[in-house]
Amino acid sequence: MSKASAPADLFAPAPSQGPASRIRVGIGGWNFAPWRNNFYPAGLVQRRELEFASRQLRAIEINGTFYGAQKPATYARWAAEAPDGFVFSLKAPRYITEGKRLADSARGIHGFVSGGLAEFGHRLGPVLWQLPPSRPFDADDLAAFLGHLPRELNGQPMRHVLEVRHPSFLDPRYVELARARCIPTVFTDSPQYPSLADLTGDFAYARLMRSESHVDTGYASADLDAWTARARTWANGGDPAELPHVAPPLAPQAARDVFVYFISSAKERNPAAAMALQHRVDAAG
Numbered sequence: 001m002s003k004a005s006a007p008a009d010l011f012a013p014a015p016s017q018g019p020a021s022r023i024r025v026g027i028g029g030w031n032f033a034p035w036r037n038n039f040y041p042a043g044l045v046q047r048r049e050l051e052f053a054s055r056q057l058r059a060i061e062i063n064g065t066f067y068g069a070q071k072p073a074t075y076a077r078w079a080a081e082a083p084d085g086f087v088f089s090l091k092a093p094r095y096i097t098e099g100k101r102l103a104d105s106a107r108g109i110h111g112f113v114s115g116g117l118a119e120f121g122h123r124l125g126p127v128l129w130q131l132p133p134s135r136p137f138d139a140d141d142l143a144a145f146l147g148h149l150p151r152e153l154n155g156q157p158m159r160h161v162l163e164v165r166h167p168s169f170l171d172p173r174y175v176e177l178a179r180a181r182c183i184p185t186v187f188t189d190s191p192q193y194p195s196l197a198d199l200t201g202d203f204a205y206a207r208l209m210r211s212e213s214h215v216d217t218g219y220a221s222a223d224l225d226a227w228t229a230r231a232r233t234w235a236n237g238g239d240p241a242e243l244p245h246v247a248p249p250l251a252p253q254a255a256r257d258v259f260v261y262f263i264s265s266a267k268e269r270n271p272a273a274a275m276a277l278q279h280r281v282d283a284a285g
Helices: 018-022 046-056 072-081 106-113 117-123 139-148 172-180 221-235 267-283
Strands: 023-028 059-062 087-091 124-130 160-163 187-189 203-208 257-262
Touching: 023 221, 023 267, 046 059, 046 072, 046 267, 059 257, 072 117, 087 117, 106 139, 117 124, 124 203, 139 172, 160 203, 203 221, 221 257, 221 267, 257 267
Parallel strands: 023 059, 023 257, 059 087, 087 124, 124 160, 187 203, 203 257
Antiparallel strands: none
16 A cells, blocks of 8 residues: 555544543554554555554654654654644653762753753653663652652643662652652563552553564453553552552542553564554443
């Protein structure tokens, strides 16, 4: 299928409805060669892949910014290619989170945030700050870092989420600190990194890393059903008790936004997994 012959409905935005509209399911990035065999229409030119992907999903987590900030014009172009209602999560540059002391990161944080993120406008979703597996929990250092994170950009609220990868973060003191600063923690569904589903902010954010290449939808149907129920529980203000927690699950709270990304593992299956989960979420109403 060539650019000229691609049906217009291939580029129609994914629908949203009811409470399910609080739940955004997506993938990491949009440039991946194997997706040209099982996600993108045959013959679609590469420069239209973001345009297409952003109309099949509701969110994309940009990984390229982890390796280096982009130019404002690049952010503006990405935003312009996505439809209304779509959001981008951005992984913050690793030179900030992998520095010797997080407390010394204020300048780097300011440079990244003020370096063009405003170009995303209302399409700017959470900024993901991923700590390396080598960084243990240090309450004072982390508190200083969280204090540097700006809560607004050009008068609009900013959202931040923290991914921790050292086992020492499985500590009630970490949960207490993150809750005091209202910074959500990523639930990392991975066999490699520590996972904690403790809700520490006003939205939920999950990165699912167990897709399998021999399953067309990446995850088995029963697993997708389970994640549908968890996403809806989060969205409705609940706290899925079956997921691993450091502290006791929270009592029901106000409805919240939910971001679920299928990341790495059998990456070629992740778009199918994301679309299958979003379909289930929407069908449940």
